[in-house]
Each structure stands twice: as C-alpha cells, then as structure tokens.
Amino acid sequence: MLGYVIRRILLAVFVLWGVSTVVFIIVRLVPADPALLIAGDTATADQLAALRNQMGLDRPPLVQYGSFLGGVVTGDFGSSYTQSVPAMQLVAQALPNTALLAFLAVLGALVVSFPLGVVAAVRVNRPIDRIVTTGSLIVQALPSFWIGVVLLLIFSRTLKWLPSADLTSAQSLILPTTVLALPLIALLTRLIRSGLIEVNGEGYINTARAKGMREPAILFTHAIRNALIPIITVVGLAFGTLLGGAVVTETVFSFPGIGKLLVSSIHVRDYSVVQACVIVIAAAFVLINLLVDLLYAYLDPRVRLAK
Amino acid sequence: MNSIREKISLAVAATAVAMMALTGCGSGTASTGGGAMLPDEQQNLTFVPAFAVPGLDPTKAPLEMGSNQVLSNVLQALVKLDENSQPQPQLAESWEWTTPTTLTLKLREGVTFSDGQALSSADVKATLERYISQKQTLAAVLAVIESVSADDPTTVTITTTQPTGTLLGVLSMLFIGQAAHAQDDAWWAKPTGTGPFVINDFIANDKVSLTRNEGYWGEKAKLRSLTFKLITDVNAKVTALSNGQAQVLNDVPFDQVATVEAMSNVAFTQTEGLTYNFLWFNNAREPFTDVRVRTAMWEAVDLPTIVESLYGDTASVMDSFCPTSAFGCVAATDMPSYDPEHAKKLLAEAGYAEGFTADVIFSTANAGYDSLISALVSAWNEIGVTITPRALDGATWLSEFSALNWDMDVQPNQTATGDADYTLNRLYKCEAKRMGYCNPELDQLMAQAQESNDAQARLKLYQQVVDTMVKDAPAIPLFQTKPNVAASNTVQGLTIPPTEFIDWSTVYLTE
Numbered sequence: 001m002l003g004y005v006i007r008r009i010l011l012a013v014f015v016l017w018g019v020s021t022v023v024f025i026i027v028r029l030v031p032a033d034p035a036l037l038i039a040g041d042t043a044t045a046d047q048l049a050a051l052r053n054q055m056g057l058d059r060p061p062l063v064q065y066g067s068f069l070g071g072v073v074t075g076d077f078g079s080s081y082t083q084s085v086p087a088m089q090l091v092a093q094a095l096p097n098t099a100l101l102a103f104l105a106v107l108g109a110l111v112v113s114f115p116l117g118v119v120a121a122v123r124v125n126r127p128i129d130r131i132v133t134t135g136s137l138i139v140q141a142l143p144s145f146w147i148g149v150v151l152l153l154i155f156s157r158t159l160k161w162l163p164s165a166d167l168t169s170a171q172s173l174i175l176p177t178t179v180l181a182l183p184l185i186a187l188l189t190r191l192i193r194s195g196l197i198e199v200n201g202e203g204y205i206n207t208a209r210a211k212g213m214r215e216p217a218i219l220f221t222h223a224i225r226n227a228l229i230p231i232i233t234v235v236g237l238a239f240g241t242l243l244g245g246a247v248v249t250e251t252v253f254s255f256p257g258i259g260k261l262l263v264s265s266i267h268v269r270d271y272s273v274v275q276a277c278v279i280v281i282a283a284a285f286v287l288i289n290l291l292v293d294l295l296y297a298y299l300d301p302r303v304r305l306a307k
Numbered sequence: 308m309n310s311i312r313e314k315i316s317l318a319v320a321a322t323a324v325a326m327m328a329l330t331g332c333g334s335g336t337a338s339t340g341g342g343a344m345l346p347d348e349q350q351n352l353t354f355v356p357a358f359a360v361p362g363l364d365p366t367k368a369p370l371e372m373g374s375n376q377v378l379s380n381v382l383q384a385l386v387k388l389d390e391n392s393q394p395q396p397q398l399a400e401s402w403e404w405t406t407p408t409t410l411t412l413k414l415r416e417g418v419t420f421s422d423g424q425a426l427s428s429a430d431v432k433a434t435l436e437r438y439i440s441q442k443q444t445l446a447a448v449l450a451v452i453e454s455v456s457a458d459d460p461t462t463v464t465i466t467t468t469q470p471t472g473t474l475l476g477v478l479s480m481l482f483i484g485q486a487a488h489a490q491d492d493a494w495w496a497k498p499t500g501t502g503p504f505v506i507n508d509f510i511a512n513d514k515v516s517l518t519r520n521e522g523y524w525g526e527k528a529k530l531r532s533l534t535f536k537l538i539t540d541v542n543a544k545v546t547a548l549s550n551g552q553a554q555v556l557n558d559v560p561f562d563q564v565a566t567v568e569a570m571s572n573v574a575f576t577q578t579e580g581l582t583y584n585f586l587w588f589n590n591a592r593e594p595f596t597d598v599r600v601r602t603a604m605w606e607a608v609d610l611p612t613i614v615e616s617l618y619g620d621t622a623s624v625m626d627s628f629c630p631t632s633a634f635g636c637v638a639a640t641d642m643p644s645y646d647p648e649h650a651k652k653l654l655a656e657a658g659y660a661e662g663f664t665a666d667v668i669f670s671t672a673n674a675g676y677d678s679l680i681s682a683l684v685s686a687w688n689e690i691g692v693t694i695t696p697r698a699l700d701g702a703t704w705l706s707e708f709s710a711l712n713w714d715m716d717v718q719p720n721q722t723a724t725g726d727a728d729y730t731l732n733r734l735y736k737c738e739a740k741r742m743g744y745c746n747p748e749l750d751q752l753m754a755q756a757q758e759s760n761d762a763q764a765r766l767k768l769y770q771q772v773v774d775t776m777v778k779d780a781p782a783i784p785l786f787q788t789k790p791n792v793a794a795s796n797t798v799q800g801l802t803i804p805p806t807e808f809i810d811w812s813t814v815y816l817t818e
Contacts, residue, residue, distance in 0.1 A: 032700075032703045032705065032706045034702075036705055037702055039443070043442075044446075047442050047446075082361050082362060082511070083362055083511045084364075084492065085496075090511075149540075152543055153542065153546070156543075156549075156550050157545070160549070160550040160551070162550075163552050164538075164543045165538045165543045165544075165546075165547050165552060166514070166536055251539060251540060252540045252542075252543060253540075253543060254538040256510060256513050256514070260513075267672070267700070
C-alpha cells in the first residue's frame with residue numbers, strides 16, 4: 001500500500017508541474033500586453049517600458065519561468081497587476097466561497113439521488129423507474145446557464161423568495177447550489193440505479209438470497225455497499241470539477257467565487273491571478289483525485305494489487 | 308471584509324426595505340413617492356453600477372468610471388462640474404486667474420477629512436504632485452502644470468506653462484488626499500477623504516461598501532450605508548431591483564427598459580450624458596487617406612434609423628464630434644446626412660467606383676456592438692464597399708488599437724472634463740497621432756480655444772473647429788448615450804449628473 005501511495009503522490013506532483021508550465025505558456029501566448037492595459041492607450045513608449053520592467057515582463061521568458069516555478073513551490077504567485085495585493089490573497093478570499101458551494105451541491109445531490117436511484121433499481125422497468133430515468137436524462141441535458149436564468153426568473157424575480165445575486169446570507173446559496181446540484185443529481189441517480197441492477201445478478205447476492213436473507217437486508221448490507229464504489233470516483237471528480245467549473249453559475253448569480261475571479265482576471269490579463277487561480281484549482285482537483293484513488297484502493301483491494 | 312453577522316443584518320435590512328417597497332405606493336416616477344423617511348438604521352442602500360471598480364487609487368487610474376463613481380462620494384476635488392459642465396466651488400471656495408498662467412485658489416475653511424484632520428493647502432499640493440508623478444491617463448492634460456505652491460494654509464497657486472482655460476475642468480477630476488500619505492500606495496488603495504462617505508470594505512470588481520462620514524464638514528449624508536455591488540448578468544441585475552436586493556441600478560440596457568418600466572414600484576429616468584460612440588478612419592491608410600472616401604462612408608449610413616432601431620430613445624444621433632452636454636461641443640453647421648447615391652458618386656470620383664475592402668475593429672466588451680457593426684457593414688455593402696468586422700476581446704482590441712493596426716475602429720468615449728478641449732484637442736491634434744489625421748489649421752484653432760478664458764470666444768472657436776472637422780471627416784460621431792437609472796420608488800433625492808458620478812449624500816429611503 002505504501003508503494004502505491006508514494007507512486008500516486010509523485011504522479012500528482014508531476015501533473016501539477018505540467019499544469020503550471022502549460023498555464024505559464026498559455027497566458028503569454030494570448031495576444032495583448034498587460035502593461036498597455038494598465039497604462040491605457042495614452043501611455044508613451046517610455047511609460048510602457050518602465051511598467052513592463054516593474055512587472056518583470058521584459059525579462060527573458062526562461063528567467064520569468066524560473067521565478068514563476070519558485071513562486072509556485074512557495075505559494076507566492078506575485079501581486080495582482082490591477083489590485084496591488086498578493087494574487088494568493090484574492091484566491092484565498094474567493095476559494096472558500098466556491099468550496100462551500102461545491103460541497104453543498106455534492107451533498108445535496110447525494111441526498112436526493114440516493115433514494116431516487118434505489119427506488120428506480122428496486123422497481124426496475126416499472127412506471128416509477130421510467131419516470132426517474134427519463135427525468136434524469138432531461139435534467140442532465142439542460143445547460144446550467146439556462147437553468148440558472150430560469151430559476152432566477154421564477155424564484156427571485158416572480159416569487160421574490162430568494163436573492164438573485166451576491167453572498168449575503170445562507171439564502172444566497174440556495175439558487176446557485178441547486179443549479180450546480182441538478183445535473184449531478186441526474187448523473188448519480190442513473191449511476192446508483194445501474195450499479196444496483198448490475199450487482200443484483202452477482203453470485204454473492206444469489207447466495208444471500210439462497211440463505212433466506214430478506215430483500216431489504218440484501219439491498220442494504222450487500223448490494224448498496226458494492227454498488228457504491230464507482231460512485232466515490234464520480235463524486236470526487238464532480239467536487240473537483242465544481243471547484244473550477246462553476247464559472248457560469250457564479251457569473252449568473254454574481255457569486256464571489258474563484259470561477260468569477262478567474263474570468264475577470266483573464267479579461268484584464270492579470271497574469272499572476274490567472275496563474276494562481278488555475279494552479280490552485282488544478283491542485284485541488286489533483287488532491288481530490290489522489291484521495292479518491294487512495295480511498296478506492298482501501299475499499300477495493302483489487303485496485304492496489306493490480307498496480 | 309464584512310463579518311457574516313454584518314452581512315446577514317444587511318440582508319435583513321435590505322429585505323425589510325424590499326417588503327416596504329412592495330407594499331408602498333407605486334406611481335412610476337422618480338419625484339413622487341412621498342412616504343415617510345425610514346428610520347436611520349434602515350437607511351441602507353444597494354446600488355448596481357454599470358462599471359466595475361478595479362481599484363480605489365484615483366491617481367493610478369484617474370479615468371476609471373466605476374472607481375470615480377465611488378470615489379466622488381469619499382474624496383472631493385477643488386471644484387465640481389454642475390449640470391452645465393461649469394465648475395462650481397467644492398474644496399476651493401473661490402479662484403482667480405491672477406495672470407494668464409497663474410491660477411490662485413482659496414480653500415474652504417473648516418473642511419476636515421473623515422479621520423478628523425483639517426484640510427490644508429499642503430494636502431492639495433502633495434496630491435496634485437502625486438497625480439502628475441504617476442504619469443497615468445491624465446498625463447497629457449496635466450502636462451501644462453508647471454508648479455503647485457501652498458502659499459498659506461488656505462491658498463494654493465497653480466502655474467501653467469501656457470494659458471489654459473480648461474484647467475478648472477481638469478481640476479474637477481483630481482480627488483484630494485492627505486499630504487502625509489502622498490507617497491503611500493497602501494493608503495491610496497483605500498483612501499481617506501473629505502467627502503460624505505467613508506470606505507468600509509472593498510472587493511475589487513465585485514463590491515464596495517461605504518458608510519456615512521459622521522464627522523462630515525458639510526450637510527451629513529442621509530444614508531447610513533451605501534453598497535456598490537456589481538452584477539454583470541442582465542437578468543440578475545433587473546431581478547435584484549425587482550426583489551429589493553438592490554434599490555437603484557445604473558445602465559439598464561435598451562432591451563430591458565420595457566421590463567423595468569413595467570415594474571409598479573420602480574421609476575426609470577434617463578438624462579443627457581458625456582458618453583458617446585465614434586467611428587475612426589485610419590486616415591493614414593489607403594483608401595481612407597482620401598477625404599472623399601471618408602465622407603462617402605459617412606453618407607452611406609442612415610444613422611437616425613440605425614440608432615433608433617438599435618437603441619430606441621436610450622441614445623441619440625449626434626450633431627457634433629462630442630456630446631452636446633459638454634461645453635464647446637457645438638452643433639456643426641452642415642453635418643453630412645444619409646445619401647447613398649452621393650456616396651457612390653464620391654467613391655467613383657476618388658477612383659473606387661468598384662468599391663474596396665477594409666476592416667473594422669471593435670471590442671466585444673461593449674454590449675450590443677455586434678448589431679451596430681452589422682448594421683454599418685450592410686450599409687457600406689450597399690455602396691459596394693466590403694468591410695470585414697474584427698470582434699476582439701477587450702485586451703486584444705486595446706493592443707491592436709494602440710498599434711494602429713486597423714482600417715476603421717468603433718468605440719465608446721467620454722468627454723470626462725465636460726469640455727470639448729478634452730476630447731477634440733486630446734484626440735484630433737496632429738501630435739496625438741491617434742488615427743493618422745493631421746490638420747495644422749485645426750491644431751491652431753484648438754490651441755487658441757484651450758488658452759482662452761473667455762467662454763464666448765471659446766464657443767466661436769469651437770464652431771470653427773467642428774465645422775473644419777466635418778469637412779475633413781476624420782471620424783464619424785455615431786451616437787451619444789443617455790445615462791439611465793432605475794430606482795425603487797422608496798428612493799428619494801436622486802439625480803444623475805452628466806458625468807454619471809451620482810452624489811449619494813442627498814439620497815434617502817422612504818417607506
């Protein structure tokens with residue numbers, strides 16, 4: 001097990017180095033000069049040169065890359081060009097908001113999809129199963145920006161029950177959490193359903209039945225525990241994706257999260273903040289993946305034996 | 308950063324205000340309302356501005372609209388512009404040109420910063436010098452200032468290198484901070500001012516919250532707190548007003564005006580502003596080196612119809628090269644009008660009977676530009692000219708624009724000082740090199756207009772300036788926009804000046 005853990009951690013470090021390098025290159029390949037954006041179109045060539053020097057943009061790319069990598073290791077991404085505060089401070093302000101949103105969305109999705117998936121599996125091919133399966137397909141097909149705007153118009157504008165923007169109270173979390181949770185509910189419901197149906201035909205289930213065990217006991221002690229293993233991977237990945245991928249939802253609801261910070265930083269070519277955002281998101285994703293893999297290996301010995 | 312408790316109490320207060328708005332009267336105009344003033348603890352207003360607030364140091368970004376909307380309530384300038392763009396006393400109570408190049412200003416007595424410190428001429432001198440040393444977007448207009456001296460605690464003298472009639476307009480844009488912190492970037496990132504509000508909390512491009520300056524030297528603000536909250540999604544923005552999360556919004560887009568006007572508890576008002584949109588020809592590039600081609604392009608577009616159908620009454624066609632609410636932006640005597648047949652004739656005379664191809668750049672950060680550019684492109688197509696639109700993101704557009712890497716450019720602009728000099732002299736003189744246009748005679752007229760302190764003489768000069776520009780057609784003034792606000796009927800005392808820097812100290816909430 002220890003060897004497996006070390007291998008996974010080394011791989012994670014390698015992935016993060018790769019992400020850092022790609023981000024460094026991409027932000028510099030995108031056209032437009034951040035110095036010009038700050039100084040404005042009336043700046044003289046001298047002013048621009050001075051600003052580029054101050055921002056370190058006139059140094060050779062390799063030197064910039066070296067100091068950037070050093071910064072990544074120590075968590076220092078430099079200062080935001082536009083706001084004169086450390087980039088990490090902005091990320092640290094926004095990340096907890098997004099993490100809270102992602103956590104609530106995953107939790108909500110699990111709470112809703114679990115009973116739906118079980119009911120559909122137990123009543124497979126009956127009307128209730130068809131309703132659940134069709135419903136989840138429809139929900140999964142709806143784009144999140146559309147769901148966001150529709151929920152906003154219904155619950156915020158027409159019914160005036162919930163706030164439409166910002167994070168000022170617990171109520172502010174309801175609409176964005178719902179938007180993020182809905183597609184996940186659809187996905188998890190179908191996974192739980194198919195997982196349960198699949199294990200239903202396994203030998204150990206038949207054995208349990210042959211021993212005279214009652215159906216609810218079989219379901220809860222044997223079937224669900226085994227059917228849940230793939231769900232862990234999906235939930236882990238979904239949480240990681242939500243950390244970085246809630247951009248649209250955050251924009252619709254003016255939610256002060258990391259997705260919104262990333263987009264606004266890209267618009268003004270705030271290299272330090274863009275780099276800090278992407279790398280923190282990637283690190284969170286890699287870390288969650290690592291935890292999922294380790295958990296997976298712990299729960300299912302076949303995984304670590306195979307490596 | 309606000310504590311959660313503060314956030315929640317704010318939300319509770321906002322909800323209370325919203326509920327009152329819903330049960331209150333719903334007449335639909337700004338000046339009615341008439342309910343009793345809410346108690347002080349409920350005087351908390353949320354405003355959704357049109358522009359983001361990237362930072363709060365005015366000396367680093369003196370032309371940042373969003374920042375100035377906030378800062379004009381926290382810091383004050385020596386003078387402020389009235390609704391006719393004329394300078395009125397603010398921190399300076401009077402001023403006099405003692406020589407054509409010497410302006411002496413007398414500071415108002417008894418003015419204090421929100422930390423209790425008295426304002427003195429040293430603060431003015433140090434602040435103006437900070438603005439000059441930052442070499443930011445106002446560098447060109449500040450270049451005429453030779454020296455600033457603090458003669459005694461309430462007297463400041465500014466010496467210019469040449470007679471500068473526009474200096475007071477420039478001074479209206481410079482917010483005064485404290486001399487002791489003139490070099491302190493951290494202080495300026497969240498400055499303390501002499502204005503009616505104090506900065507409480509700031510999250511860049513998201514939210515700024517202000518509280519009342521309890522020690523304000525003038526009449527205290529009626530609002531206890533004022534929050535600027537940026538909401539970029541149009542639906543969410545209008546919804547915030549309808550459910551009472553916000554009480555005032557700025558810049559309702561044309562397609563949402565009907566929705567807002569239909570809300571029973573909301574008043575929609577618009578006014579004349581200083582923002583307008585223009586098209587520039589790259590006058591140094593073929594075929595736009597030929598004035599006949601430029602005029603033909605202008606005559607090919609039916610601007611009244613395009614503006615009316617795209618923007619309704621939220622915008623209007625221009626009769627000058629800058630918005631008429633600015634001083635000196637006088638109506639041209641003979642503005643080109645829609646005449647495609649004449650345009651074709653001009654093209655033929657210039658040797659382009661078969662038309663030509665060129666490009667036009669614009670930034671996608673400007674909402675609604677897609678439709679505008681499409682309308683222009685199809686109009687030019689009618690006279691046989693094929694124009695390729697290049698839609699660029701804001702940052703890329705700025706790079707291309709600054710490098711003059713375009714045939715035509717469409718963009719918004721603001722006559723920030725409320726004076727024609729700021730727009731015309733800054734952009735169109737030969738030295739500016741902004742679009743390859745140069746007319747030495749025009750330069751001379753504009754220089755005379757800048758130097759003169761005589762308003763009537765200046766207006767006469769600007770008439771010649773504008774008429775010369777119409778003949779040269781270096782650009783097409785497309786339309787000027789009317790700043791608008793939609794406000795809950797519970798909001799009283801709100802007026803929008805042409806600069807769009809709302810003075811929130813007079814605003815209050817009623818039942």
